[in-house]
Amino acid sequence: MRGCMKKRLTDIGFSLALLVLTAPVFLAIVVLQCLAYRGKVFFLQARAGKHGKIFTLIKFRTMTEELDTDGQLLPDHLRVPRLGAWLRASSLDELPQLLNVLKGEMSLVGPRPLLPEYLPLYSPEQRRRHEVLPGITGWAQVNGRNTVDWGKKFEYDLWYVDNHSLRLDLAILLKTVKPVVSRQQIYPEGRTSVEKFRGMPS
Structure with missing residues (x-):
């Protein structure tokens, strides 16, 4: 219990500090988003959190809602404007998730929160990833x-x-800096999004 309290206090302290430090960047992105996406600044999506509890993930919008002649959304790679590509490459689209951390829905470090539709596809072992709060970054991310x-x-x-431990969390946070700054390992080559999980072969 004491370890959980330390982790929670660390999450709150770091999140508040980061929000204060990045406030000018945050506001600048909001202004640019308003211009680029006609006022639709944030992308909100249901995700599965600790114990599979559903919450609303907050990110900066990086894709338009452009439709083809049949009224269907264009492919992902055609809906990512220059601003969206820059936000993804710099990982600044993740910045609003600090609000999820302050709300107690996420931690700074933990398994990434995935779509609720994946829940029935997990094996019992894979489902254990929901024993902890999901994170903005994690062991898989580094x-x-x-x-x-x-x-x-x-x-x-x-x-x-x-x-997991507080020491490991701090190590992961430090290791997160390099791939973010170098803009490495964002997506597989030739893709602008992650392939959906469809269950593992038995």
């Missing part, structure tokens, strides 16, 4: 991020669940 396959991601997530 070991390949989105360039590793789903099986490896779950392996990293479960390792974190079994070994």
Whole structure:
């Protein structure tokens, strides 16, 4: 219990500090988003959190809602304008998730929160990733991020669940700086989004 309290206090302290430090950047992005996306600044999406509880993830919008002649959304890569591509490459689209952390729905470090539709697809072992709060960054994110396959991601997530500690969290936060600054491992080559999880072969 004491460890959980320390982690929560660390989450709150770091999140508040980061929001204060990045406030000018945050406001500048909001203004640019208003111009680029006609006032639709944030992207809100249901995600599965601790114990599978559903919450609303907050990110800066990076894709337009442009439709083709049949009224269907254009492919992802055609709906990512220059601003959206820059936000993704710099990971600044994740900045609003600090609000999720302050609300207690996420932690700074933990398995990434995934779509609720994946919940029935997990094996009992994979479902253990929900024993802890999801995070903005995590062990999988500093070991390949989105360039590793789903099986490896779950392996990293479960390792974190079994070994998490405040010291490990601080190490992961430090290791997160390099891929973010260097803009590495954002998506697999030739893709602008992550392939959906469809369950692991039995």
